[in-house]
Amino acid sequence: MANANVRLRSIVKHFESLPDPRHQRNRRHLLIDVITLAVCGVIVGCDGPTAIEHWAKAKEDWWKKLLALPNGIPSRDCIRRVLSALKPEAFQSCFQSWIVSLVSEDENIRPTIAIDGKSMRRSHDRSRGLGPLHLVSAWLSEQGLSLGQVATEEKSNEITAIPELIDRIDVKGAIVTIDAMGCQKEIAKKIIDAKGDYVLAVKDNQPTLHDAIKDLFSDERQYDLLKMQHRQHQTSEKGHGRIDDRCHVLAKIPRNAFWKDAWPGATAVGMAVRTTQKCDGTTSGDVRYFISSCYLSGERFAQAVRGHWGIENSLHWVLDVTFDEDQSRTRDRRMVDNLSWLRRFAISLLKRHPSKNSIVGKSRIAGWNNDFLMEVLMAQGV
DSSP: OHHHHHHHHHHHGGGTTOOOOSOGGGOSSOHHHHHHHHHHHHHTTOOSHHHHHHHHHHTHHHHHHHSOOBTBSOOHHHHHHHHHHSOHHHHHHTTHHHHHHHOOOOTTSOOEEEEEEEEETTOOBGGGTBOOEEEEEEEETTTTEEEEEEEESSGGGHHHHHHHHHHHSOOTTOEEEEOGGGOOHHHHHHHHHTTOEEEEEEOTTSHHHHHHHHHHTSGGGHHHHHHSOEEEEEEEEEETTEEEEEEEEEEEOOTTOTTGGGSTTOOEEEEEEEEEEETTSOEEEEEEEEEESSOOOHHHHHHHHHHTTHIIIIIIHHHHHTSOGGGOOOOOHHHHHHHHHHHHHHHHHHHHSOOSSOHHHHHHHHHHOHHHHHHHHHOSOO
8 A cells, every 4th residue: 555655646746736716715625636537547547537436436445545536526516617628738748747658758769659630439418509519639648648639619620729739749759640630830830949840741631732742753753753852651461361562752842842942841751552352352442641750761751650549549439439538528628638538648658558468358347356456556567
């Protein structure tokens, strides 16, 4: 138990600066107690305040040895009020030092930060004329770690949410990858000003740039491409009844490209080609184009491009399958934002535990086994 106290205190310190949003007369429970129970409750799979209260009460004797709990386990209404009152930006900022303590630096690998959005499908509130809340998240691809998120009312507002998210996290020295919606000159400048680099997907929402890159890599320009500085990387993978052949090419932008100066820091453009041969003999393929502020090796460019989809496979998919996030009917905007952030951070902690179990398996074990829960909270070895 003494060891658990030490571990918990090392986590609690990150929230000491968090201002209590409640009126003085309503503070029957310590803010840090409510936050700790909420963090741990989400880790073990609780979907909201009611489940957090029930789980905490089932372990009340254990929690009383770790937390002050002057008036016992907080009620679901207390937990709901706190999560609805906390400003998401202030709440997330308290996690920053915790996140920094989890990041292991490798001088040989530049970190890749994938930024992408996800809609909370059941969070709409028709009585107030509100559609589903859309969350834009930052994901440290190599380490499977959530860095932050920004909520917006519409998917189309990602363009304004991304710069705010970049302000909240540290992108210095990192490669930031964003899908085509985030391919904007202002966003490119924001990343460069923050001393990061970018690899942005390019589609028809930037028609001039898209057509220029497509022309550069066209069959008719292959001879010109061979004379340009370029790097490439090819792979062939067999599995799931198909063969996937991929070719990634990154070329330095020609000096005479009329569109180059319009994109802050632009250095190279890339192409990713995938050809899939199925077991029935049919083939399919796709081609994607990119603009980059850094001239990477062919292999590193491929890693950045493919690593971007880790936010879909390792975060968004897990949120829906393990935490059933798409079915959450929480309507309060702040609570949706704060609970969503706790789920994302819980996934990061669960992924980092060395157990061979799945994310859902680790979550269940943490709910049953107090020592395992403490190990997940520390997230750095057992």
